Amino acid sequence: MIPGMNPRKMKQMMKQLGMDVRPVDDVQEIVITTPQGKYVFDQAEVAIMKMQGITTWQITGEPRFEEAALTIPDEDISLVAEQAGVPVENARAALEKSNGDIADAILNLTGKAE
Template identity: 60%
Template sequence: MLPGNINPRQMKAMMKKLGMNVEQIEDVQSIVIKTPKGNWVFDSAEVTAMTMQGATTYQIAGTPRFEAAAIEIPKEDVTMVAAQANVSEEKAKEALIASKGDIAEAIMKLAS
């Protein structure tokens, strides 16, 4: 909240005197923040860049959605589970995906 009755033009002038520069980044289509567990995707986000003392920070305003990362199953794991459970590699891979890559759990599910 702005102190007193300062209009936006006065606020911008005060910030400039303090060495702060704030600008709105226009026409942002989407922003993706990648993490090992998945991606946070902001569609049509509002982005503001603020530069102060040589460092630029970005503020994102919008509603994110989370897209979980696909589990990568190494070929060696698929081959081993298929051999141990005596099933096809396709079924072994399905079991590994269902068990989130846990080899022992996949073998036990296929063996029962």
């Protein structure tokens, strides 16, 4: 709401503009997942706004960020171990250190990294 504006008048104006805003009650958790991790809203207010045929979801709250766990495929570990001529354990450690970057892991293991 706009401070100082009558809520009734605000609803009337929104109706004239073709806006329909409705709250979503009893929201327990909202999670937005990205490749880098998850934004988790434990307590949030959610509203659904429809205007001119477009639906918009509005989230109000403070999220916490959970970083994504690094998962390294076994194929990548085998490839690095083979290319660098090292045991699988060393290849896995090098991949973890390089955040899964195969080329960087191989260069670090072979001593050719800058």
